[in-house]
Amino acid sequence: MAKLYFFSILFIILYASIEVYAFQAFRTVAAAWSSWPRRITYLLYWSIIILGFVFWILRMTGNFDHMPKAMKTWGSGIFITALFCKLIIILFMLGDDAIRLTKWISLKYNGSNTSISGSSDAKISRSTFISTAAILTAGIPFYFSMKGIFIDALNFKLRTVKIPLKNLPKSFEGFKIAQISDIHSGSLNDLKKVKHGIDMLNGLKADVIFFTGDLVNDIATEVVEFKELFASLKAKHGVMSITGNHDYGDYVNWDSKEAKQQNLNDLIQHHKDMGWDILMNEHRFIEHEDGKLAIIGIENYGENLRFPKYGKMDKAYPGVENADVKLLLSHDPSHWDGQVRKEYPDIDVMFAGHTHGFQMGIENKYFKWSPSKFVYKQWAGLYQEGKQFLYVNRGFGFLGYPGRIGILPEVTLIELVQG
Numbered sequence: 443m444a445k446l447y448f449f450s451i452l453f454i455i456l457y458a459s460i461e462v463y464a465f466q467a468f469r470t471v472a473a474a475w476s477s478w479p480r481r482i483t484y485l486l487y488w489s490i491i492i493l494g495f496v497f498w499i500l501r502m503t504g505n506f507d508h509m510p511k512a513m514k515t516w517g518s519g520i521f522i523t524a525l526f527c528k529l530i531i532i533l534f535m536l537g538d539d540a541i542r543l544t545k546w547i548s549l550k551y552n553g554s555n556t557s558i559s560g561s562s563d564a565k566i567s568r569s570t571f572i573s574t575a576a577i578l579t580a581g582i583p584f585y586f587s588m589k590g591i592f593i594d595a596l597n598f599k600l601r602t603v604k605i606p607l608k609n610l611p612k613s614f615e616g617f618k619i620a621q622i623s624d625i626h627s628g629s630l631n632d633l634k635k636v637k638h639g640i641d642m643l644n645g646l647k648a649d650v651i652f653f654t655g656d657l658v659n660d661i662a663t664e665v666v667e668f669k670e671l672f673a674s675l676k677a678k679h680g681v682m683s684i685t686g687n688h689d690y691g692d693y694v695n696w697d698s699k700e701a702k703q704q705n706l707n708d709l710i711q712h713h714k715d716m717g718w719d720i721l722m723n724e725h726r727f728i729e730h731e732d733g734k735l736a737i738i739g740i741e742n743y744g745e746n747l748r749f750p751k752y753g754k755m756d757k758a759y760p761g762v763e764n765a766d767v768k769l770l771l772s773h774d775p776s777h778w779d780g781q782v783r784k785e786y787p788d789i790d791v792m793f794a795g796h797t798h799g800f801q802m803g804i805e806n807k808y809f810k811w812s813p814s815k816f817v818y819k820q821w822a823g824l825y826q827e828g829k830q831f832l833y834v835n836r837g838f839g840f841l842g843y844p845g846r847i848g849i850l851p852e853v854t855l856i857e858l859v860q861g
Contacts, residue, residue: 465487468484590802605861610860625672625839628658629844633667637671639853652683655795681716682726735766739758789830794820794832
């Protein structure tokens with residue numbers, strides 16, 4: 443408890459220092475304004491600061507969980523974004539102050555009484571130009587971040603992909619697979635927009651729907667309010683699902699191993715209650731008159747040491763050897779290079795998620811970039827090595843930052859064709 447108080451006090455001091463220092467830029471710019479606009483600007487600035495401070499105190503004292511989900515999600519996003527933008531302002535100001543401090547020391551050392559501004563006033567005035575530039579520069583990420591939170595967080599984008607397979611039976615030509623991943627129910631706060639995503643998915647009239655993990659953030663109960671909606675997902679061969687790293691409760695301090703295991707059991711039951719066929723290191727077949735597809739689903743398997751290897755291909759794979767096409771559902775795309783391509787070269791397509799495309803980046807017809815590429819070689823979209831394919835879905839929901847900047851949430855339609 444003493445440690446918590448210490449870090450709380452340290453945070454308050456640091457937070458207050460940042461806000462007071464950043465305020466100097468706003469005060470400098472507003473100095474030339476008339477009285478009322480200036481007072482309103484000051485009132486808005488400090489009101490937001492106080493609300494942010496209260497928000498953080500509620501979080502630190504454990505009262506955060508009692509707040510409405512939308513308030514928690516949006517409040518966290520606005521607080522973090524505002525703090526980040528203030529740091530940008532401070533960088534400008536520190537650079538300006540460092541230059542002027544150097545000049546001031548130089549003048550004093552040389553015995554000159556001339557002020558840096560060139561006036562008779564001995565005060566070191568802050569540059570209005572630098573302050574304005576700092577605020578405008580910080581305003582750019584603030585705008586895109588707010589757009590990402592309030593507009594693009596659940597602005598689902600449909601992506602369509604054709605995958606050519608030489609061994610695809612003729613009767614499976616044009617077989618349609620709809621994929622979603624990383625729902626993260628604990629972060630969702632707009633039922634209407636979530637329903638729009640589900641309606642978009644159902645509108646694809648897919649032969650089968652794949653869900654590739656992370657139904658919740660941490661706790662199985664997070665999905666309860668959405669179960670009826672997710673249960674409305676329909677496809678000819680149903681919904682097949684797997685678990686992701688967040689579904690195991692590994693990021694929660696449980697009272698006992700039994701409580702953690704019960705949470706996983708409850709999550710698996712939620713999948714079943716929604717009519718989803720959850721594959722826990724097992725497989726299913728879809729058969730036509732001239733051949734069959736094998737759908738293999740494994741638990742989370744990550745090559746990164748931060749993520750455990752619950753997935754067991756040696757348990758899920760046996761029995762599918764003679765299938766014409768083998769499709770693998772595995773949450774973490776690092777599994778593809780780490781094990782699948784090395785040990786299972788007959789896996790035709792692997793479906794993954796996990797990365798969210800970092801929820802921010804630049805993606806258009808000519809250019810594709812995200813910080814996610816520094817962690818994952820395959821982080822969004824379709825990849826091919828030899829005869830094997832990997833598709834990485836950008837995620838349905840969000841986690842951490844409550845929005846999307848440049849990398850929109852995704853509903854995918856994949857069509858298998860003879861290649």
